[in-house]
Amino acid sequence: MARKQLSGMKGNFSWHGFATRDELASAFAAVVARHLAEAIAERGAAFLAVSGGTTPAKFFAALSTQAIAWEKVVVTLIDERFVPATSERSNARLVDASLLQNAASRARFVPLYHEAEKIEAAAVVADAALRRLAWPLDVAVLGMGNDGHTASFFPDAANLPALLDPASQRTILPVHAASAGEPRLTLSMARIVEARFLALHIEGAEKRATFDAAMEPGPAKPIRTVIDASAKPIEVFWAP
Numbered sequence: 001m002a003r004k005q006l007s008g009m010k011g012n013f014s015w016h017g018f019a020t021r022d023e024l025a026s027a028f029a030a031v032v033a034r035h036l037a038e039a040i041a042e043r044g045a046a047f048l049a050v051s052g053g054t055t056p057a058k059f060f061a062a063l064s065t066q067a068i069a070w071e072k073v074v075v076t077l078i079d080e081r082f083v084p085a086t087s088e089r090s091n092a093r094l095v096d097a098s099l100l101q102n103a104a105s106r107a108r109f110v111p112l113y114h115e116a117e118k119i120e121a122a123a124v125v126a127d128a129a130l131r132r133l134a135w136p137l138d139v140a141v142l143g144m145g146n147d148g149h150t151a152s153f154f155p156d157a158a159n160l161p162a163l164l165d166p167a168s169q170r171t172i173l174p175v176h177a178a179s180a181g182e183p184r185l186t187l188s189m190a191r192i193v194e195a196r197f198l199a200l201h202i203e204g205a206e207k208r209a210t211f212d213a214a215m216e217p218g219p220a221k222p223i224r225t226v227i228d229a230s231a232k233p234i235e236v237f238w239a240p
């Protein structure tokens, strides 16, 4: 059973805690599917951005079997490593293998990665491609690293102020950060926080501690900056 706590005192978020990761995956998938179905009913299409990394595979598998009009859904990524889809580090590869299956194989995927010599050139191509879509996002699903990064807003990113600029006109930005490994492409914070439904999916005691610490007063980690910038409380889904 989910434990829900509206936490107006500690921050701009609602907490949804689950006993197991399986329970979280199926409940969260049903919530996301409901928001996508509502978007389709209201506007004839739905626009979803998901994160990569190690956390979302179970949630993706549960979402892929939800009975909605997937042919009317566009799926993109919150962020991507500057690697082709053949790489094991590719978030597009994870989405293809885990989400764009079953009923969700009818969705249209728009990648962030484009082959280019420099990531700056790839970011320009991705920015132009993404701008053609119907913003704002209906659903944005964020992840979080134990350093408090979300999307590719790494604390040591050279252009962190530009990534987190709430007035940014950019859709996609390149990221260089020593802690990230390879360079990244990311949606700007400005495009993420305008999503109609904004969720954070985290699992494990360490991430819970990172989240709790980020909500305490003090210098803001990127996850805190995003939560504070969101017009609506961010929905946090967590399981041990």
Ligand SMILES: O=C1O[C@H](COP(=O)(O)O)[C@@H](O)[C@H](O)[C@H]1O
Pocket: 051, 052, 053, 054, 055, 056, 078, 079, 080, 081, 091, 142, 143, 144, 145, 146, 150, 151, 152
């Ligand atoms: O680098 C990334 O990390 C975060 C968190 O990943 P996880 O492996 O700890 O689940 C993820 O949200 C982001 O999309 C990814 O590029």
